[in-house]
Amino acid sequence: MRVLRLGEDLHAELTRMHAEANKGSARPDRLPVRRLNSLLRAMAPGVMATGRNAGTDGGLPWLYAREAVPPQVLAPVIGTWAAGMYREDDDTEGADLEDRLRSEDPAEAVRLPDWETEAVDLTETVTSPGGTAEPAARLYGLLPEWVAFRLAARTFRTGGSTLHFRVESSGNGARLVSWPPQRYESRGRTWYYSACLSITVHTVPFAPRFRVHVSAQVRRWATRLEVRPHQLGGTTVLLDAPLPWPGGPDRSHRLMVNTLGYDRRAKQPAWRHHSPAPLVPELDIVRNYPDPTELFTHPERWINGCGDVAAGIVHHPSNGPHQVGPGLMPRERADLDAWVEEGLRPLLTRVPDLTRVTRSNTPSLLPRSGAGREPGVREAQLALQRRAALARALDGRPLEVEVLWQSPQTRAALLAQLPKLIGLPAGERTGAAGDDTWRWEGEGVEIRVHARPAGPLADALPVSRERGRPRAVRLAEAVEGRCRLVADRSAPRPGGASLVIAEIAGKERFAAVPDSDPKHALRIAWARQGRLSQFVNLPDDTDGSLEHRARWTWLDAFRQLGAISPPAHRVGAGIPGDLQYAALWLVRHTRKGPTRYPAHRLVAVRVRPGEGPGAIEGWDAERAEWVPYPKLLLMLSRAEGPAAEPAEEPVAEEAAEGSGEGAAAGGEPLRSAARPGVEQHRRRETERQIRALLFQLRDRPTLLLADAANLRQCWPALRNGALARDLLGFGTEPAQRHTVYGDGLRTVLVRDANAREEVAEWYAHDARGRVGFAEGVWGTADPESRVFASTASTPHTVAKLPKGLMKLVPTAQGRTAPGKTAWNPGQLEVTVLCCLSEKALADSGRGGDTPDRPAEWATLTHQLRYHDDYPPLARPLPLHLARLAGQYVLPLAGPAR
Structure with missing residues (x-):
């Protein structure tokens, strides 16, 4: 080069x-x-x-x-x-x-x-001591661009049509966008969309070669912005302009990336975030380039081109609805995959197909409904299971629920769904005239529901607009005001567990006035009263049936109460019978977080199957003890000290541009907004807490679950390049045998796409050429492999679409195909980092014991994604509980703390 x-x-x-x-x-x-x-x-x-x-x-x-x-x-x-x-x-x-x-x-x-x-080796690799191949640092940006240009030089032919691609540079790689966009006529308007291929470089734990991920999506273009200019938070604009110079290679292969936002000083749309668009007219004085206000007003005019200049605004849901559905069908992704493979051969080759590890894809669930089964049997058995879990969590106490409603339909749906979910008859109305109170009792469960209008509690927060004071302080003052209003209008009823279900408007209703959404303020207010909270949106502010949303509102409420049962696995005798699960989740809020105040807190959850009301617990770091899960949530909402962090410094621009390198490598992101020394303190404190937790889990066999992408910033030893089989590392000390932290300890890391395509997209195919999806646990032919893939089936809530549906080039039989939503079940990467392998047993003096099979622990992790309700979770249940506990980490700034 x-x-x-x-x-x-x-x-x-x-x-x-x-x-x-x-x-x-x-x-x-x-x-x-x-x-x-x-x-x-x-x-x-x-x-x-x-x-x-x-x-x-x-x-x-x-x-x-x-x-x-x-x-x-x-x-x-x-x-x-x-x-x-x-x-x-x-x-x-x-x-x-x-x-x-x-x-x-x-x-x-x-x-x-x-x-x-200079000769550039596009496969330059360094192998870590643990056996992970890591590319040279410059390849994270250079190789995706090289791949993108190689592919853009070719055309993609499908269904008798041809697509041409342009290169779009991104912070963590490159994209290919089909240009000009496709058109879809619906509801008297023309809607525009393109195929989009994201290209990124990544590593895989213990793999001898690094990977290039190419994932396919639909890029939708805005033709009418249904927001006011001051509501623009920053939307991406791709500019198509000819080069103003004669000749040269790579002509017409680029789309220039810009950001359109709102200039509050000039009170009009403007180019933001270092967009190059304002400088282009100075290089090319002949052509007409879009003015931000004109582009905002007439986006469809510019996407069709003015002269030989065109510009497309990337659609975002906040800009209004779009009649083209997101996602591509598996057949189209398979065709694109074949096109990419052909275009890169022989310099890059596709990773071989994975094969099934086990046929035990799901745990010992109750029978699913279907042909040959009595109608309603499965739902009745699930209701019995939920009621038993609720009885264990309440432990003889009554459950007091306050329903604050804004629409009578939501109130009726919530009251109707509760007895269905737990298998109880219709409730008994016990309140006097004007008192809307209902009661259910049976088999160790007593529930009283008090329903009343939400009134001003659900109104928008009156946040001060004073510019002279920090935003976080002004928001904290508004939160305190709402807390006082809640204290005046409601109080917990003594003698039992207390929960509030509130109906509030969707967040889009509050977008016009920043920070006015009352959700987090209400959660803080009720937590101060010792009450858990769950929210449901107004019927007009969300998709899905009211019955479905009411059902999931109660199920989320049960989860907060700890009334949820981990599944009984079907893995085999290799899993200890007294196994407990522990999960770690790191909550990191910046100044853009829910309360505009930084927070950094480690959440730990322990699940002990079959053990009464204490089956699900959380770690209280201050008292160094395990507490019931509901108590953990309330404690997190009031936490100070570890939850509050010093103000962050502005991020240098060059650091922002290089931020993807470590993240793409499966390592710690290079970007850090904290003051010097703060990040090092966070790491030391987080690692200290993790080591203390491991000591508390030594009393029985433990499966420790962690999301590598979430935790590696403050536990750098979880970077792919730092991993070594059956070793745990902390700080600058050499990694030690994991059995040092517990004789029965196993550690499993999971990772999803994480908004950076860290895990590849997938589809399944059979020997007859059919393409679709398949649930299960997948791996390579290597019996010693530690890395597996967990895939789930398409949820029943997602509309079933014909497998051969084509959205990029609709056929005569599927003219409305672009309007369909093609949902792709994500792949969860499962890495069995530490288990009792033959070497680990020998090193710990237990050479005669039967070694673990890593595939069994990957299968167990996969089955933990299933619990009593379909669809499967995105992560194993203990990790799911730890992540959702982070919703209660809501620190306030200033004197309101």
């Missing part, structure tokens, strides 16, 4: 100018080159990728290209960017540099660096 470094001279001059213009910046020595990089990728022919951290060191590779970009192209781009950096401050140095770079001999005006020829 041709490689360009920024060069010491130009880097020093630009850095000096930036430091002068930004004396108050946290990192004045770090050039904000993100906009420049975007501009160069889009406007400099031949540039394939930009290197990381070039803004901090002029000697690092900056541009990668197939052939050198001439100075007559490079100089105007750099000059336009440099002048734009200082134009708001009327900086004369920036204008002078622009003039010099635009001079007749730009290479001499300011010494532009020379292009170098």
Whole structure:
């Protein structure tokens, strides 16, 4: 490749100018080159990728290209960017540099660096001590771009039609977007959509090669923004513009990424987040480019193109409904997969198919309804199971429920669904005239429901608009006001467990006024009274039937009460009979969190199947003891100290641009908004708590479950490159045998796509060419493998679609196919990090014991995704409980704390 470094001279001059213009910046020595990089990728022919951290060191590779970009192209781009950096401050140095770079001999005006020829190994790999192949750091950005350009040079033919792709650069890889968009006529309007392929580089624990993930989605385009300009939080705009220079490679293969937001000072839409769009007209004075206000007002005009310039606003649900459904069908993903495989062969090859590990895909569930079974039998048995779990959780206490409703339909649905779920007859109305109170009692369960209108409790929070005080403080004051209102209007009834179910408007109703959603304030208020809370949206503010939503409202309420039973597994004798489960979840709130105040807290949940009211417990770090799950939730809502963190510092731009590297590697993200030293303190404290917890779990065999992507920031030993079989590491100490922390300890890590495509998408196929989905546990042919895949079936709540449905190119039989939602069950990666392998037993002096089979522990983890209700969970039940407990971590800022 041709490689360009920024060069010491130009880097020093630009850095000096930036430091002068930004004396108050946290990192004045770090050039904000993100906009420049975007501009160069889009406007400099031949540039394939930009290197990381070039803004901090002029000697690092900056541009990668197939052939050198001439100075007559490079100089105007750099000059336009440099002048734009200082134009708001009327900086004369920036204008002078622009003039010099635009001079007749730009290479001499300011010494532009020379292009170098460099061999780049796109498979450069370092193998970790644990056996995980890790790519060279620059490949996380360079290889996806290389793959994208190679594929964009080809056309995709399907159903007699042809799709052409353009390259879109993203922070953690690259995307291919079919362009121009497809059209779908529905409800008297034209709706636009494209195929979108995300390309990212990742590692897999203990795998000898790293991976390139290519996942397929539908990219939908907005043609009418049903929001007001001030409600724009920042939406992506892709700009299609021809290069203003003659000739050159890679022409018409790029779409320029920009962000359209709202400028509160100018009170109008504006380009935000270092968008290159404002600088393009200065490089090309001939063509007409979209003005932000015009684009906001007439998005459909620009997606069809004005002259040879087009722009598409990426649709977001907050911008209104879209008649094209999300997702692609498995047959289309299989066709795209074959096209990608053909385009990359023989340089890259597809990972071999996984095979079934076991036929025991589900635990010992009650019979499913279906042909040959008595109607209602399964539901009756499930109701019996729920009632027994509720009786264990209540332990003889009555359950007091207050239902605060806004619509009579919701009130009626909640009262109707409760007895159905627990198998009790219709309730008895016990209140006097005007007192809407209902009572159910039977087999150890007593429930009293008091229903009344929500009134002003569900109104929007009156948050002060004063700009002179921190946002978190103003929100905290509004929360305190709502807490006082709740205290005046309701109080817990003594003598039992207490729960509130409140009907509130959907969050979209509060979008016009930031922070006005009362949900979190109400949760805090009721938690202070010792009451759990569950919310249900107004019928007009959500999809799905009212009966279904009322049902799941009660099931979520039962979960908060700890009235949920882990499934009885069907794995085999290799699993100890007295096994307990422990799960860890790290709650991390930034200043964008629910209360606009940072929080950092480790949540631990322990599940002991078949053990009375204490079957589900949480860890109280302050008292160093296990407490019932409902008590854990209330404790988290009131927690101070560990939950509250110092204010965060602004994030340097160059760090933001490189943030995906560690994350894509399955490692700790490089980006950190905390002050120096805070992150190190968090790590030490989190690791200390985990070690203390492991000591508390030594009394019986334990399966420790952790989400690697969630926890690795504060437990760096969970990075893929740091993993080693049957070893646990903490801090800077060498990793130790996991049996040091418990003779019967096993550790399983799970990971999903995590918004970064860390886990590949999937489909199933058989020998007859049929394509669809299949639930189960999957692995390689290696009997010693520690990495497995867990897949679930499509939930019954998702509409069943014909398997051959084509959305990208609808057939005559499926003209409405683009309007369908194609739901893809996610793959959960399961890594059996620590088990009692033959080596682990020998190292701990128990060589005569029967070793574990990793596949059995992966199967157990998979079966923990199932409990008494369908559909399966996204994560194993203990981890699901730990994650949802984080909803109660709601720290407040300022004097309100």
